[in-house]
Amino acid sequence: MHNSGAAGATGSATTVLYHVGRAHGVLTHPKQAHLQVSLRFDDFDVQLSAGCSAEFIKVYDGDNTSSPVLLKQACGKLALPPLVASGSMMLVELVSVGPVSASGFTASYRTVTCDSTSTEYNGIVTSPGYPKKYPNSMDCVMAILAPAGYKISLTFTEFDLEPFPGCDCDYLTITDGSRSTSQLIGKYCGKMRVPDLVSTGNSLLLKFDSDIWVSTAGCKAEYSFGKFEGKAKAREMKL
Numbered sequence: 760m761h762n763s764g765a766a767g768a769t770g771s772a773t774t775v776l777y778h779v780g781r782a783h784g785v786l787t788h789p790k791q792a793h794l795q796v797s798l799r800f801d802d803f804d805v806q807l808s809a810g811c812s813a814e815f816i817k818v819y820d821g822d823n824t825s826s827p828v829l830l831k832q833a834c835g836k837l838a839l840p841p842l843v844a845s846g847s848m849m850l851v852e853l854v855s856v857g858p859v860s861a862s863g864f865t866a867s868y869r870t871v872t873c874d875s876t877s878t879e880y881n882g883i884v885t886s887p888g889y890p891k892k893y894p895n896s897m898d899c900v901m902a903i904l905a906p907a908g909y910k911i912s913l914t915f916t917e918f919d920l921e922p923f924p925g926c927d928c929d930y931l932t933i934t935d936g937s938r939s940t941s942q943l944i945g946k947y948c949g950k951m952r953v954p955d956l957v958s959t960g961n962s963l964l965l966k967f968d969s970d971i972w973v974s975t976a977g978c979k980a981e982y983s984f985g986k987f988e989g990k991a992k993a994r995e996m997k998l
């Protein structure tokens with residue numbers, strides 16, 4: 760899907776709704792009901808205003824505006840991580856008051872089985888199936904997105920992935936930013952204590968990968984959002 764946010768109306772507020780995820784027909788395919796929609800904004804340029812009052816994009820975890828909110832009102836030029844719904848439907852809302860001055864957005868989506876986007880102020884991120892052993896052949900992207908101006912503190916309470924030199928079998932990577940091309944903090948496997956860390960920006964990307972053999976207990980991390988002023992440069996805090 761490629762949509763341009765071209766709501767060119769003037770005067771009163773204009774709302775444009777984009778339904779994402781219907782094209783795969785997952786709603787009518789019971790065996791695929793576990794699939795989730797993952798939406799990636801390739802370009803995001805929405806008129807910046809105080810409190811995003813002039814123009815904003817809002818994303819819902821479901822097919823209507825009563826669904827839980829996945830992305831609160833967002834505006835400006837942003838590099839957002841993938842947004843993952845809990846199910847097969849997602850709604851993107853572009854609301855504009857007055858003329859649209861920015862270029863809007865383009866986005867693409869795919870279906871995923873074990874990805875997630877965490878936007879609550881604190882929570883947990885785990886390997887798939889946790890506390891059971893993780894399944895083989897998994898490829899999961901877990902994004903944590905804090906509001907602008909906040910950072911993310913991440914602490915692992917368990918870490919036990921199949922050990923292998925270079926972590927070439929099963930591994931978890933942590934990236935300091937919203938994209939897989941952002942700064943890599945580390946690639947981890949085996950049974951270990953992953954150092955506590957604080958993001959430099961408002962997003963972290965965790966990627967979990969398992970191969971076709973051998974699975975172990977998995978991993979669990981707790982995160983929270985905060986200003987973390989004193990830890991601004993301590994991206995990876997040594998124990």
Ligand SMILES: [Ca+2]
Pocket residue numbers: 921928929969970971972973974
């Ligand atoms: Ca393995």
